[in-house]
Amino acid sequence: MRKPNKYLLILLVTVAGYVLVEYYKPKPLDWKATYENDDKIPFGTQALYELLPGVVQLANVKTVRLPVYNFLTETKPAGRSNYLFICRDLNIDGNDQKQLLAYVRRGNNVFISAYDLPDSLCSVLGFKATVKESGKADSTLRQNFVNPQLTKASGYNFFHDDGRNFLTINNNKQITVLGRNARKEPVFIRFVYGKGQFFIHNLPLAFTNYYVLSPKTSDYAFKALSYLPALPTYWDEYQKQGRFDEDQQSILRYIWSQPALNWAYYLVVFGLIFYALFAGKRTQRIIPVVEPPQNTSLDFVKTVGRLYFQQGDHDNLTRKQIQYFLADIREQYGLTTTVLDNEFAETLARKSSTSLAETDELVRLLRNAQKSVSLSEFDLITLNAAIERFKTGIYGI
Template identity: 75%
Template sequence: MQKPNKYLLILLVTITAYVLFEYYRPKPIDWRATYENDDKIPFGTQALFELLPDVIQPSAIRTVRLPVYTLLTETKLPTPSNYIAVCREFDVDKNDREQLLTFVRRGNNAFISAYEFPDSLGITLGFRADVKDESKADSTLRQNFVNPSLRKTAGYNFVHDDGRNFLTIKQPAHITVLGRNARKEPVFIRIQYGKGHFFIHNLPLAFTNYYVLDPKTSDYAFKALAYLPARPTYWDEYQKQGRFSEDEQSIFRYIHSQPALNWAYYLVAFGLIFYVIFAGKRTQRIIPVIEAPKNTSVDFVQTIGRMYFQQGDHENLARKKIQYFLADLRERYGLTTTSLDKEFTETLARKSGAPLDETADLVRLLRDAQKSISLSEYDLITLNRAIENFKQAI
């Protein structure tokens, strides 16, 4: 039975231990301001969203995950109705803005709580909301309603807000101030637009779980939203979560939304990569080094030549030398070596590039050696020298 791969076991144990550690360890408080209606963290809005039907009874609250333009052009909304958006920045383009203005002008209401608004919307409605200078920062600054029946004697303090955000009114004729801070700066206004109203609020943290569930500030959000009439209400989550609801999210979208699962996913991915790199190197068979075949023909010829020379068989050695040399010429230059005449000499000189006179001397030696009855050691040496000189010349 094959043993389990130890590297794979180490990887699995590490991942399992990490996931269990992340799952059971105390979760740190997430102080991100998401304003999402399904977030239970301090600055989510789940508490308000779940309690909102009690404020706007008997109407239903519906979550929408569409851009304002798509919602108001492709969805048949009951008239009149309410639109609510609570977010860090109310980000809409020209088409969204025009459709929202048309929606309110026809007798509907839009309640928007955000720190930042598009300048184009502010110019149309007569207000400006921008981040003020740091000298205005004051986390102890209290907020309150203008309406005496809604005012709280001590006011409301939202300690996580730095107090720099307030609204500047440009067209006071059709704007009613509903809430101010302790410096008398507007933070909550109502704008008459056509047959409907815009409610512009500049402190979205007031609608988060932290302050809705705190007894000192819990009634603020509901008093502010009480200005909306009891109508069908649409809560905008597109500004914060996009188009996809929790049921529509893919498995990878869910994994990336959970910190523990997200880290486990990356551990698995990188662990597998390292496993392939290192374990693969350790388990593959060693590839033997195969040396290229050696040409031993030259060594063989030299050995045979030495043997003939040592035995004094000069004639046999010389004739074999001539035989192998002519065979080489036939193979290399395609010559016919049956007749070593003048035509052969000129053709060999032309194809090899050797001087004609040296070629003629070599051919003469070869021809004389072939005709000779016996060859001496001197003839062998002379013939060998002429062949070697010819090879060096080409």
């Protein structure tokens, strides 16, 4: 029995070991800020979403996967409620904002924690979301509440935040500052609008898993949300995950949600594009089928012959035959066929290497046919036979 190749075995063991190491090694920590309520990564919000009902006594927390306008016009929440937004950027259009303002005016509450807020909403509520220059960023800047019952002596430090964001109030008496940073700049405000309230907070990172589960900052998010009354609460996920939840994921959405499958998808797409570009050039083009030219001379001669035979025009056919034969003599031997005399017969016999007697007979028949007023069928047959004998003598047919 043939022994296995030891080098091949070493290669297989190495490959298998590499695959096992890659499969079982710990995955690198993902520090991307998603703020999604089903993300367990540091800057997801799963911990807050799951703890919220029990800690803040919001027994009824529902996820919303619709735009603000669609949710408030189509679903129409019954009774008073809270609407909670925790996201990087709050992206709402004019219709969304109009419905959101009407929702609060009727006695409901909206809590927004985002870095980037629409200028139109800020203008209506009387504040600005300001961002300082990068050179003035301070990741050690501490945050704290204004309410003495919520204030922490050492403050709260969210060191992953760059500390450049704060709120500027335009002397609006309806706005109450609920939280400030160490520079005394407002970072958390309340605005009474109609029968309801807007709570504006500009540090959404404080509500993520990392800081909710950290002992030093775990109570900050719940203290901020404690300003909401104990009412049914709607948690917005449309700003972060769009309309579709996990049960409505299509194949492509699942592929795009997985980094490895995402890379594989793009690799296949670009591979097919490159294949189409380069393989298409290398493939031989279709060779068109070219039909060989057909010799229709014989068919033409037969057609003409049948035409003359059916009409019985022997005189015309004989003269045509004489005309074509003399043209062939002129072209082949360079002779003048104007005068068909003995000198012409001798020259033709010499150049065609035929007997003088046979050539004399042919020239005589040609000369008589040219002089005749009308030629009969017999004349045609006699002359044709003489021409065929002359050609047979030349070509040896």
